[in-house]
Amino acid sequence: MKIAVDAMGGDYAPEEVVLGAIEAVKSYSLDVVLVGDTNKIKEVLNRYGAKDNSHLSIVHASQVIDMGEHPAQAIRKKKDASIVVATQLVKDGACDAVVAPGSTGAAVTAALLGLGRIKGIERPCIATPIPSKKGITVLLDSGANANSKPKHLVEGAIMGSHYAKYILGVDKPTVGLLNIGEEASKGNELAQATYPLLEKLKTISFYGNVEGRDIPKGTVDVVVCDGFVGNVILKFGEGMAMFIIRLVKDTIKSSGFIAKLGALAVYPALRTLKKRLDFTEYGGAPLLGVDGSFIICHGSSKAKAIKNAIRVAGELAQQDVVGHIRKSIEEEEVEQYDSEN
Amino acid sequence: MKIAVDAMGGDYAPEEVVLGAIEAVKSYSLDVVLVGDTNKIKEVLNRYGAKDNSHLSIVHASQVIDMGEHPAQAIRKKKDASIVVATQLVKDGACDAVVAPGSTGAAVTAALLGLGRIKGIERPCIATPIPSKKGITVLLDSGANANSKPKHLVEGAIMGSHYAKYILGVDKPTVGLLNIGEEASKGNELAQATYPLLEKLKTISFYGNVEGRDIPKGTVDVVVCDGFVGNVILKFGEGMAMFIIRLVKDTIKSSGFIAKLGALAVYPALRTLKKRLDFTEYGGAPLLGVDGSFIICHGSSKAKAIKNAIRVAGELAQQDVVGHIRKSIEEEEVEQYDSEN
Numbered sequence: 001m002k003i004a005v006d007a008m009g010g011d012y013a014p015e016e017v018v019l020g021a022i023e024a025v026k027s028y029s030l031d032v033v034l035v036g037d038t039n040k041i042k043e044v045l046n047r048y049g050a051k052d053n054s055h056l057s058i059v060h061a062s063q064v065i066d067m068g069e070h071p072a073q074a075i076r077k078k079k080d081a082s083i084v085v086a087t088q089l090v091k092d093g094a095c096d097a098v099v100a101p102g103s104t105g106a107a108v109t110a111a112l113l114g115l116g117r118i119k120g121i122e123r124p125c126i127a128t129p130i131p132s133k134k135g136i137t138v139l140l141d142s143g144a145n146a147n148s149k150p151k152h153l154v155e156g157a158i159m160g161s162h163y164a165k166y167i168l169g170v171d172k173p174t175v176g177l178l179n180i181g182e183e184a185s186k187g188n189e190l191a192q193a194t195y196p197l198l199e200k201l202k203t204i205s206f207y208g209n210v211e212g213r214d215i216p217k218g219t220v221d222v223v224v225c226d227g228f229v230g231n232v233i234l235k236f237g238e239g240m241a242m243f244i245i246r247l248v249k250d251t252i253k254s255s256g257f258i259a260k261l262g263a264l265a266v267y268p269a270l271r272t273l274k275k276r277l278d279f280t281e282y283g284g285a286p287l288l289g290v291d292g293s294f295i296i297c298h299g300s301s302k303a304k305a306i307k308n309a310i311r312v313a314g315e316l317a318q319q320d321v322v323g324h325i326r327k328s329i330e331e332e333e334v335e336q337y338d339s340e341n
Numbered sequence: 342m343k344i345a346v347d348a349m350g351g352d353y354a355p356e357e358v359v360l361g362a363i364e365a366v367k368s369y370s371l372d373v374v375l376v377g378d379t380n381k382i383k384e385v386l387n388r389y390g391a392k393d394n395s396h397l398s399i400v401h402a403s404q405v406i407d408m409g410e411h412p413a414q415a416i417r418k419k420k421d422a423s424i425v426v427a428t429q430l431v432k433d434g435a436c437d438a439v440v441a442p443g444s445t446g447a448a449v450t451a452a453l454l455g456l457g458r459i460k461g462i463e464r465p466c467i468a469t470p471i472p473s474k475k476g477i478t479v480l481l482d483s484g485a486n487a488n489s490k491p492k493h494l495v496e497g498a499i500m501g502s503h504y505a506k507y508i509l510g511v512d513k514p515t516v517g518l519l520n521i522g523e524e525a526s527k528g529n530e531l532a533q534a535t536y537p538l539l540e541k542l543k544t545i546s547f548y549g550n551v552e553g554r555d556i557p558k559g560t561v562d563v564v565v566c567d568g569f570v571g572n573v574i575l576k577f578g579e580g581m582a583m584f585i586i587r588l589v590k591d592t593i594k595s596s597g598f599i600a601k602l603g604a605l606a607v608y609p610a611l612r613t614l615k616k617r618l619d620f621t622e623y624g625g626a627p628l629l630g631v632d633g634s635f636i637i638c639h640g641s642s643k644a645k646a647i648k649n650a651i652r653v654a655g656e657l658a659q660q661d662v663v664g665h666i667r668k669s670i671e672e673e674e675v676e677q678y679d680s681e682n
Binding site for chain 1 (some may be wrong): 473474484487488519521527528529530532552553554555556557558566567568569570572573574575576577578579580581582583584585586587589
């Protein structure tokens, strides 16, 4: 497997991205093509003694999409942007998957324009693994589409199910529809219209409605919702986790001498916890539904997150998740769903 | 102030509700009217030596709304249900506010039918106080309306602002629109249509868009969103908080002898933390927009939550939050907003 990595993407590019790639090729049997400013990438490779590593190569790209730019416009204008070139490598068959740290909007646009969509899929969506009591719950769409229709949630249910099966190794993944009550009649218009469609699917195991609390509880393996709700939840969850860990520390600090002594012992445990709650530890979020393996990473990704994302990108390609999705979408005749309702 | 409490509502009624009322009249200068099965209420009062407390009285109601019943149908059918009778006491002027533990749906229906809406308000909504870095963020609507329109978010912004000002004591509360990006152009159709309306309001201080992470961060005092998103967030947040505290304990437990010693010291600190994260500690969630002071409590409320809810109900009435909302709604001419868009 050969993974194209946008070496110029994210807040810590190219340093942390290149470092993540170096660590990835050390740990996994795959090759990485670093896409971006050759000189800058070389400089980092040299610094870490990796300039002669045969598993690492460079493809030059002269432009970069900045975080502040309008994603769609920037992607259309900058034909030689690193993310565009990296995506093209997969389109051309030179690489098997893309890893894109940085602006989610730019990544989604680059993937849509560069790879196109799987036949029958109208809205690719972002699947984010969220830590739960039972391990991981996949939440999708977590931000690709702000105005989802029932058809898009059906697409998400099928795609998320394959992701859970082939990447997270869940044998028969269950899929829940995010709602504000358990009964089929509950919820907003979108949820009410989606429920009967999910019930009819033959290729997934539909659990029924789930509520917000079911995400950390791990009631189902996959939770589908529209991209607005998913994105809000994701960011709320990240914020809450950091807030609570801060509170734990502060509460311990302010509770007197004995607790402070205890804190010395507990801090290493808290660090472990923080890791478990760190969404980026899981290796980025795949953009499912585009015709190629594509992983989006947080703009704040450091080497470890990049390394994990490269691993997951390799698995996505290796397991042919795109192929499995294509087959289910055909079998379910999703193309015939009315996307207006 | 005289508070009508539905003594038969919630999982621990009447025991915990009556006990909460006993504690409330001990701590605050207000009277409580316990509404429900006279014999059962008396039995609890006797048991706690409160049968002669002059601040407590009973109004008999022969029926109860069960958690499993369809809220709207049950409220219409059971004219002598405790929640219906308690609401009527406020409508008649015999009491100043209602405290309703139990089914949210039943409470909302009882309030709408019994008290009606403030003139100009189309959709009353539930305001929930959420713990944040800076203290409390008010989230609304957190579950009264599944399909909100821009007009309803405008109503929410005004109502939430008054709640923050008069109940939480924030001098000039800022209001944020929950969205998936900071720019005014971001978001789904609802958020995009709501933004310019909030900008035009004269009686609130509109901050602009906020994201999920801004809720625990406390970026603004009030966050408005549609009831579907609000409810999902609320339940997700409760679940996450409990999950993380569990994780902290488990992580400590599994990290060896020294950490275990530390844990002994840290557990009291964790209990304090759990309290701070316990949403019910703040005294229930007011249903704003109905023409009367009305507090909804979690079905699992115990005495302390009921006591706090009674206090907040008294404050709502004392501060005439309903009157302030009425004035702003008139001033902003909210009635003229098109509720179809």
